[in-house]
Amino acid sequence: MSILETTLKAKDLFSGFELCRLQEEETAKLADRLEKKKITIAVIGQFKRGKTTLINTILGRPILPVGIVPITAAITRIEYAEPEGAAEGTTEGAAEEAARDDARDIATVYFRNGLCEEVPAADLHMYISEQENHDNERDVAEVELLTDAEFLKDGLTLVDTPGVGSVHENNSKSAVDFAKESDGVVFMLSVDSPLNQIEVDFLRKVRRFAGKFYFAVNKIDRVDEDELAEYLEYCTALISNIMELEEEDAKALKLIPVSAKKNIGVNVLTEMIRQDLVERGAEIMERSVGLKLLEILSSTRRQIASYREVLKMAPNVFNRRFQEMKQLMEGQRQDLENLEDRQYLRAAVNEEKAFLTRQVRELFGIEYYYGVDRDEAAELLDREEYRAELTKVYDELESTINSIFMYKEENAYAVARRIEDLNILMQQMRKLERQIEREV
Ligand SMILES: Nc1nc2c(ncn2[C@@H]2O[C@H](COP(=O)(O)OP(=O)(O)O)[C@@H](O)[C@H]2O)c(=O)[nH]1
Ligand SMILES: [Mg+2]
Known part of the structure; x- marks a missing residue:
């Protein structure tokens, strides 16, 4: 079975189980990436190692x-787009060309509620810096930048990430998540600081997940040759140890010394990446999708385990939580009755869904997942439309909760059937897992 078939099979399995909507969506995305052969490489490392500088040099x-302190979890995804007016003459001077460059670097900022906004790349600091968007009060989810850099032309996506071990990591996506989501990682070190514990911990956590690692050592313009040689020797030994490389791989491990700022050695890195993509792009992708599938399967396992906990909950505990949920929903419906007569953003519906997800998680420990619809048009709803949308959301959640927990038809037989279904799902997942493990 090909990895694509395995991915589709997993998606199929999840689609029969309402608590696996997130996993179903994730596998659908994986299948899509496989089909479109879109490879993603994330640049990861601690704050101030020069990740963003490197990306600018590559672009x-x-x-x-x-040099800004990025906000929580706001990554920047950079993809190729044809230059606008590419066919026009090239008679303009350098100044005009630079001005045109600045004007065409438009980024899209995606907010967590699905809204998005186009901004000139020069204004991005307002959205991704900690100083100007403290604690991510603007609720930025991610930034997308389209540009015509040659390096991205064959469908490569570069991702600039916030620092490893950032103070906000606990309540948002972490560098570990970004590594898991990408096919390759450029891990960035810099000569002015030896590998520290945070970096070591990070590498230990992700070594199994990323399809391919590149280690770049930045800021070599700051040291002389001897100092660099010493640093490289020390870090190479340390990294092959941390990554638990076999002897042969350890011998082949080459850290890539660069100066992102002075553009020294960067072409060695980009050549290496390009070469890998040409020669083994499909293989890298398949391996990374396989690893991600394993990860999704294990998150499904956790979800099922939490659900089993709910099924086994003592009736009085369960009833209390269930009542709490009912009261919460009644309160929300009551609020709908008293809605002000004005216009509402459709995106506000997403915010309500996110709120409900948190409530279900707190009360029952399971993830009730809603996909967030991207709302590029910032659509407005009048009061009645908004009320109807939210009512639909409440109805759906209530009916799902009723059926998931079988509160209404609760009887030993139904619960036993349910547990049997879950056991079958678990068995099928184990089979898939073994299959993937053989392949990657
Ligand atoms: N000397 C030197 N400084 C660099 C180099 N690369 C980046 N820097 C500086 O290091 C600081 C942090 O760079 P930045 O790219 O924002 O780091 P990030 O936090 O990892 O994205 C900035 O002041 C950069 O100018 C380099 O190759 N040499
Ligand atoms: Mg940066």
Whole structure:
């Protein structure tokens, strides 16, 4: 069975189980990436190692703001787009060309509620810096930048990430998540600080997940040759140890010394990546999708385990939580009765869904997942439309909760059947897992 078939099979399994909507969506995305052969490489490392500087150098222009403290979990995804007016003459001078460059670097900021906003890349600092968007009060989910850099032309996506071990990691996506989501990782070190514990811990956590690692050592313009040699020797030994490389792989491990700022050695890195993509792009992708599938399967296992906990909950505990949920929903419906007569953003429906997800998690420990619809048009609803949308959300959640927990038809037989279904699902997942493990 090909990895694509395995992915589709997993998606099929999940689609029969209402608590696996997130996993179903994730596997659908994986299948899509496989089919479109879109490879993602994330640049990861601690704050101030020079990740953003490196990306700017690779892009050939200083598009992204450097030296800022990025906000929680706001990554920047950079993809290729044809230059606008590419067919026009090239008679303009350097100044005009630079001005045109700046004007065409438009980024899209995606907010957590699904809204998005186009902003000039020069203004990105307002959204991704900690100083100007403290604690991510603007609720930025991620930024997407389209640019015509040659390096991205074959469908490669580069991702700039916030620092490893950032203070906000606990309540948001972490560098570990970004590594898991990408096919390759450029891990960035810098000569002015030896590998520290945070970096070591990070590498230990992700070594199994990323399809392919590149280790870059930045800021070599700051040291002389001897110091660099010493640093490289020390870090190479340490990294092959942390990554638990076999002897042969350890011998082949080459850290790539660069100066992102002075554009030294960067082409060695980009050549290496390009070469890998040409020669083994499909293989890298398949391996990384296989690893991600395993990860999704294990999150499904956790979800099922939490659900079993709910099924086994003592009746009085369960009833209390169930009543709490009912009261919460009644309260929400009551609020709908008293809605002000004005216009409402459709995106506010997403915010309500996120709120409900948190409530279900707190009360029952399970993830009730809603997909967030992207709302590029910032659509407005009048009071009645908004009320109807929310009513639909409440009705759906209530009916799902009723059926998931079988509160109404609760009887030993139904619960036993349910547990039997889950056991079958678990068995099928184990079979898939073994299959993937053989393949990757
Ligand atoms: N000397 C030197 N400084 C660099 C180099 N690369 C980045 N920097 C500086 O290091 C600081 C942090 O860079 P940045 O790209 O924002 O780091 P990030 O937090 O990892 O994205 C900035 O002041 C950069 O100018 C380099 O190759 N050499
Ligand atoms: Mg940065």
